[in-house]
Every structure is written in C-alpha cells, then in structure tokens.
Amino acid sequence: MQGFCDNNLAIKQGFIFDAESQTKLSYFELNQKIEDLIHTFPEGKFLYAVKANNSLAALITYLALLRSGQCILLLDPNLNAEQKQTLLNQYQVEFLFDLATTESDKQLPQFIKTGYQSDIAIHADINLLLSTSGSTASPKLVKLSLKNLAANCESILAYLPVKPDDTQVCTLPMHYSFGLSVLHTHLQQGANIVLNNFSLMQKPFWELIKTYRPQGFYGVPFSYQLLTQLGLKRLPLDSFSYFAQAGGKMPLKITELMHSWCAELHKPLFIMYGQTEATARIAYLKPEILAEKMQSIGQAIQGGKLKLCDEAGREIVQAQTIGELYYSGDNVCLGLAENRADLANIEAIDWLATGDLAKFDQEGDFYITGRLKRFIKITGKRISLDEVEQIFASLLTENQIQTAYSVVGQDDRLLLVVTDLLDDEQQDKLVNEIAGLLAIHQKYVQLKQITVIPRLSNGKCDYPEINRQCLNQDAVNV
C-alpha cells in the first residue's frame, strides 16, 4: 500500500543519485540506511522538524520518520533563523534534523534535541506537516496522514506515465507538496531519482538532463516561463516523453506555446490542479483535449470528486455557472494547525473548500475563474495578501510613516497601497523590505498612492475597488 516508504523499497530496481555529494545508492542500500536511522530514534511519537535541501540525507531522514510513524515538519531550507525558531517554538518541536550541508554517505543523518518538550501527544494519524505558504513563514500548517500520501500517490499514478525504468531529475524542492508528490510516485515505481537543487537557469542542471536523460518534466508556471524564454528548441529536452504543470494557473500564452511545441513532437502535456490541503493533486486535464480546453483543469483525479457551491452553500448543477470549488477524496488533509495543541486532534473534512472560484462545461471539465480568498501567486509562491498587509502595517510603524494603507495585487504583481505621498527613499525602502521578507524579486512589488482607502458598508477594505483604482493609474500613466 505505502510502497514509497515501506520495506518493499528494498526490492526495487532503480537508484537514487545525489548530485551534490555525488553519492549513488541502490534501493536496497537506501532501505538499509532507512532501517539504520530508525534504530536511532527514541521510543514514542514525537515531532521532528527536517530543514533540508533535496539530498540523500534528507530523503533517508524523511522516509525513516514516515516509516516509523513519527510526525514530520518539513521546513523550507531558506527560512531564516528567526522564522525557523518561531515554528519550532509554536509547535514545541522535540527534535531537529538541520541538514543544511550535504551529509556524507558514510554516516547517518544526525538530529538534535531542541529543548522543547510537550505534554500534548500528537494524534496517531498525523504524520506530516506542510506549510501552504513558504514565503511568509506563516505558522499555519496542513496536517497530513500516511493514508493521505498513499491515496494521492495512487491517484497520480493512475494517469501519469511514471514507469519503473524512468529517471527523474528533480526540478522542485521536497518541502513543497508538488515536489514531494513527484518523489512519492517515483519511489513507488522504483524509478531512478537524481536529487539536486539546481535551477533551470543553471548549467549544471542541464548537464544532469543530458547525462541522465529523464522522461518526466515537472514544473510550476514559472518553470515553463523560463523554458519558453530560454527557447524550447535550443534546450536539451529530447529525452522528455511528457510534461506536467501544477502550482497555479499558467498564463494562456505560455500554455499555448508549450502545447504547440508538445503537440508537434507528440509529447503529452498534463495541466494539473492541486493544493497542499489535498496532499498535492486534485484534478488534471487529459492531454488529448488540451487543444480545445486550453484554460481547463479537467476533472477530479481517480478516487476524488469535485463540486461547486453557490454563496448559500447549495450545489450548482448548471454548467457555466461560477461557484466555489469543493473537493472530496482520501487525500484531503486532517485539518490545519497553528500550534502544538492543534496536533492533538484531527478534523474530518468531507468536502474541502478550495477557496477558488470555478465553473464547469457541458462535459464536466472545470475552469478556475478566480479566487475567493485573498491569495496571489508570485513566481509560483502562494502569498496571502492579508498576511502581507499585516507585515506592511508593522513596517510602516517601524519606519514612523503615518498613512492609511492596504495591500492588493494579482498574480506576479503585489501592490502596496498608501494614501500619503512618500519620498523616493521611503518608497524604495518599503518595496525592498517587503520583497526581502517574502523572498521575491522587487520587480513584482510596487508602491501605489491613492487618495483614500475605499471601504465597504461593513467597514472592511473594498479590495476590488482599490485594485481598480491602481489599475486605472497605470492606464493613465501609459
């Protein structure tokens, strides 16, 4: 059942190669390392934080913790010391694997005691905690079970052509649910996995592609933007037999470019939809109908169901009617956590509210039309506008700037809105600090001035109106 982490790994045929340490292990050896590491864990169920890049040490650690029924918190290795400490404290994490440097193949990954101890026992079903927004280091985490992971892995393998003799060169980090799902499916199949942390903009990445000739390419919209900018015809992409995209809605222009190139070479392109709250994957579009349904996310994965509800919570049965998208399936998480106490219990979620607005066509294929919640994506990173607004407020206070403020935006465009005129120096400072804190490029952040922050009758900010006024300014300036 959980072939991606259980003892069956030992009989699989492929290899795992760590490009950084240049270490190669067979699945048999990998399994041995996992068993050896499990023997070093103390008795009982605890919370282990794992801060790691893609590496063999990280993979061994993750699989050993999963197999022995521990609870794992996967941390983005780019978190700064303060963000890391906040999470460790909030969740009273007992043990920490800090695998910042690639460990040698000889010794087993080491963990340390954090000093935190909690009386709050972790629910038996909670095995993995993932962040939905790596960038703002929000302490909100998704609670996942081994059953969630196994169910999603199985559903994904029901439609993606991952084969035992495939090779996968990682393109996504393992602390990200999409990246993790790629690892699970390839481990399940016993495929070859080349772990690395290079970006598509680095030569060593393309050398790995030329050497290992992988079959599947997995990317977020930003990855495909890079591929198309670098030039599809000029990159060594010939070994790839399929392409898969998730992690947000891809700009139509890029989908069209990718589609026409893939169609010409008879390589399927899978447009997929998912959320960490559903482990990773929720839906995908059959590649053979991509040409006619370029903007669609298709239908639910095997074992899952999608539905739309109107504002009153009634199910929408009429095609082309917009409502909130709900998903049901064995991969739906056990709820969200904000602190250690939330790990004591689980929530039974029959229908997961995705926060996305969608419609479906006559054939039952779904289309995302917008977002209910105030989230945007910047180069694939999910950013909560409400969280940024809070950060912006404290920055204004710190810098002794008195002004009304708000934060709005669209994908790849974050707008900091104020009502008072700020000098250039103040503007640059605010933009740079926000970009720095969110770890995004400053070109995606702009400061806007409007006369007054419009509000609704209930006193809340009228965000659509603020957005409209900012966009109008752009139109005038052009």
Add this chain to the structure above:
Amino acid sequence: MAKLEQLKTAFVTALGIEDSEVTDSLAYSEHAKWDSTAHMVLIAEIESQFEIMLDTDDIIDMSSFAKAKEILAKYELEF
C-alpha cells in the same frame, strides 16, 4: 571602461544589490538575491543595455560576474 560601469549597473539594478557587491566573485546561488527570477531580469537588462541577443547556452552559463564579462567578450564587447 564605460562598458564595465554599464555592466555593473545592470547587475545592481537586476539583482537589487549594492555597487560594492558587484565583484568578480559575485556568483549565482551564492548571493541570496541572485536566483532564477533575478537571472532572467539580469539577462533582459544586459540585452537591452548592449543591444545584443544572448544565446541560450550563454544565458545558463552566466554564473558569475567574471563569467559575464568573459561571455560578453564573445559578443565583441571589451571590458
């Protein structure tokens, strides 16, 4: 000489860093601000500053400031 300043400015603008940080040892993935997004912005900046079109191989090979100078020499730009 003016070209070198132009190239330095391109790095400062694209990566959002200080003048003093632009040295030969400035390298991709070693400076926190030089990631794939910044790299694309940098390429666009260099292409417009010097009115050239960089080859794909050169784009992914431009892994440090020193390397950038070396690559741009192929485009008949002397530093």
